[in-house]
Amino acid sequence: MYILVINSGSSSIKYQLFKGDSDTPICKGLVERIGLDGSRAVHEVTLNGEDQKIIAERSIADHQEGMQVLAALLVREDIAVLADPAQITTVGHRVVHGGETLTATTSITEEVKDKIKALYSLAPLHNPGHIKGIEVSEQMFPQAIQVAVFDTAFHRTIPEKAFRYAIPEEFYTEDHLRVYGFHGISHQYVSAQASAYLNKPDAKLITIHLGNGCSMAAVDGGKCIDTSMGLTPLDGLIMGTRTGTIDPSILIWLMERKGYSLTEVSDLLNKKSGMLGLTGSSDMRDVGKLYNEGNHAAVTAYQMYAYRVKKFIGAYAAALNGLDAIIFTAGVGENDSFARELVCTDMDFFGIDIDKEKNATRAPGIRDLNIAGTKTKILVIPTNEELAIAQQCRELLDTQ
Template sequence: MNILVINSGSSSLKYQLFKMPNQSPICSGLVERIGIEGAFIKHTSFKGGEKSVTEKSGSISDHAEGLRQVLFMLIDGKDAVIDSPDDIAAVGHRVVHGGEHFTGPTLITADVKAQIKKLFSLAPLHNPVNLNCIEVAEKTFPNSKQIAVFDTAFHQTIPVEAFRYAIPDQYYRQDGIRVYGFHGTSHKYVSEQAIKWLNKKQSKLISIHLGNGCSITAIKNGRSIDTSMGFGPLSGLVMGTRSGDIDPSVIFHLIEHAGYSLSQLSTLFNKQSGLLGVGGSSDMRDIRKLASDGNDEAILALTLYAYRIKKFIGAYAAILNGIDAIIFTAGVGENDSAMRAAVCSELDYLGLSLNADKNSSYTGGIMDVSADDAKTRILVIPTNEEYEIALQCYAMQG
């Protein structure tokens, strides 16, 4: 069964085609800079175990045009992998915000699209694009099932004491203001991999997703019970350009004493803060280089980044009443051994002890990088959101 997974951003579109239940994709691709000068598409096929890459640049006006380009690559390009759109049994769509309506993968209907539209205000950069791609895919693959997989769904098991804010009840009841959490597809995937690896269904895990966006989740017996991102994806850890947790009084101060508008504040905390605001770049690799050259701001950025993660590990160890394992995943989590070491230092009271050689030699796959005698395991597990989406779509086929 062929399942196409579409993961759309505000100006990008990632896709992978799986012949389920095989984990290795038949092909994958990326459409970048949609609606921006210098747009391009990169399509990689793996037919017969041979990797072949096609790249194409030019104008891509919108996501509809981007999906038309994807269809061409799938069917007519030199690295074509299917004969017609009808070869696709289902199209799985990553949708960022599902509110409280959706707790699992959902067959897309007119009512589901209406619900996604109602949530535009909660994810203004993502849900409109996600809905647009769904509607384009319905036309592009008219005989395929369209299935939505929501980033927020995994966190719908969070208990009320963790998801409610201490503000008047009406703001939750009428306006839906609560913790929703994000990166749920990633946290779900890596936690399930950890449970299998540990062979322990009754488990206490802390999953740490470190990319340009960062979040940390407490997972008990496979269920999310708390997470660092809240009503939106700004709160919690220090990120590439987002501040993470900040005292709301700072916002009031900037409005009252510096004349900031809401738009300026949104830009400041979402796009100008985090590693970029403190250390001068949103890319951890750049921060590492600056720090190695003795740049004090970059060194501080690394210290803040690790400190905030450790702070959440301590908090989540408390609500879990212990930890069986912590999981590092995503771009920084998988590739920055020095950050893993910084996070795990001086956490021996939680049974965490890193094996320096294993940690520095990690090259991929699931790996335990903790000391042999450590009570708590430290796992590095590559995330695979696209395959997780495909798995959930495949499970719906009966």
Template sequence: MNIFVINAGSSSVKYQLFKMPAEKPICSGLIERIGLPDSIITHKIFSNGEENITRAELPLPDHQMALLEVVKLLTEPGIGIIQDPAEIGVVGHRVVHGGERFSETTIISPEVKEEIKQLISLAPLHNPGNFQGIEVAEKLFPHATQIAVFDTAFHQTMPEKAFRYAVPTNLYHELGVRVYGFHGTSHKYVAEKAANYLNKPEAKIITIHLGNGCSIAAVKAGKCIDTSMGFTPLDGLIMGTRSGAIDASVVFYLASKAGLTVEQIDILLNRKSGMLGLTGFSDMREVQKARDAGDADAHLAYEMYAYRIQKYIGSYVAALNGLDALVFTAGVGENDALTRELVCSNMTFFGLQIDLNKNAERSSELREINSDAATTKILIIPTNEELEIANQCVQLLA
């Protein structure tokens, strides 16, 4: 079964093509800067242990033109891996927000599309791109089964005491004001990998997804019981451009004292805060360079970033009543040794003790970085949201 996985953002599209049940993709790609005259497409084909890369810069004004270019690459004589788009049996879509309505992977129908559209107000930065990806894929792959995999679905197992806010009850029942959580596809994937590695299905695991967006989840016996992102992806950990958890009164203060509008405050907290607001850089690699050069703001930002994660670890150990493994994943979690070192320092009460030599090693495989004396495993597990989406599509159609 050929499953084409699309992860469409507002100005980008990530994709992978799987020939299931094989878990290695036969091609993958990234389209960046959609809507600009210098859009970039990087297309990789994997064959006989080799990787062939096609890279091009060209104007791609919208998602339809971007995905049309992908179809050309997939079918182009000489480098194509299929002859006709009809060979794609399933298209799996990442959809960020599924609200309470979607707690499982779902075949996309006109009714499902309409409900996804209604949820745009809850994820205005993500769901519009996800929705566009669905509409374009329906045109380009008309014979394929279109399936939605929701980032929020994994967190729907949280108990009510964890997902409710202490606001008037009618705001929950009438407007859906509650904790939804995000990055669920990633948290689910690495939590399952960790439980399998530990050979302990009932394991108590904390998964930490650190990229430009950051979240942490408490997982017990494969079920999420709490997570840091809330009603939107703004809450919780400090992120690349998002503030993370903040006193709600700051919003009122900025409106009354600084004269900022709701829209301006939204932009401030979502796009101009976090590491960007603290250091001037949203990319942790740039922040680390500044820190290494002696920049005091960058040094403080790293301390704040790690300390916020530590506080969540402590609260989630309490929620789980124990801990078998701490898992780092995503771009920063997998590649930033300094972040991992700072997060795991002074955490011996929880059995966490990092081995600095193991932590400094680079690998694309699942690995332990805890010391031999540690009583709790510290794991780095590369995430693969696209593979998880493909697997969920297969399970749904089985």
């Protein structure tokens, strides 16, 4: 049994291939900067006891092309991990938005695909890419069971006082407008890892997922009680191309005064804002270079980015009525030491005090970055959404 896990982000596709019940992938990789300059595929595999990393730099216009690059690497003669694509028995797909009807891991049928498509307007950067990935996978691996694992599932425990919007009730009861939350697979995985690391099942945690998309969650004893994204992945933190929280009257102003259409407003908020709108780049590595060059826009953007995270830490510490640890994860959270430092500066009221030397030192696995003796742990925990998806695929298949 081989399980191929596909994790499509707004500008990337992460993947891992698992054999049998093993939690160790036989290969993994990342197709990154999709639709941006400098796109490439990084493929890692162990053959004959030797680790190999293959970097394929090429233009990758969209997620469909990215999936084709991925599939070719799995069977490329000199680094093949599969003799035949027919060996793949299951393909697990991360799907960002499941709405109120897709709330558990499920085998993908035409009906499930239709429901995912019906949610395009709620996740315009993601669900269309998921469908492309699913459809390409169905063509490439027709013998495999296609499975969807939903990012919204972990947030089902959020109480009504936190997931409702203060709008007339019929918009919730009839149209299901509410907070759904996203990155749930990641938040669930790293919060479980943190509880085990702290040896505290009832830990009060704030998980901070910072990538091209960014979100936070308040987790109490393994259950999510609040999260920063809302009806769609647009709300909350400043992101690569998304605004995060914004005064809704700005949207009215754009339509009344500037003549923006609904499509233009959506494109502006989802695809042209965030760090891209502030600095001209959606990639924090590019913004970091500009910051180090003294670029005013980049300096301001980094300060705004960190300030928004700090405000949510304060809010979630109040919601949790306590705080044992904050956890940084995902591409920026795990690798951008400067962003972590900015977030943790002047937070001593919450018992947050970062050790700058530890923070600047790269190391694998879970890292503890707080100064010894401080109240709140500062942890970096590499997320592994792909492993979590593989595990949920196995659980589903075991019940069928």
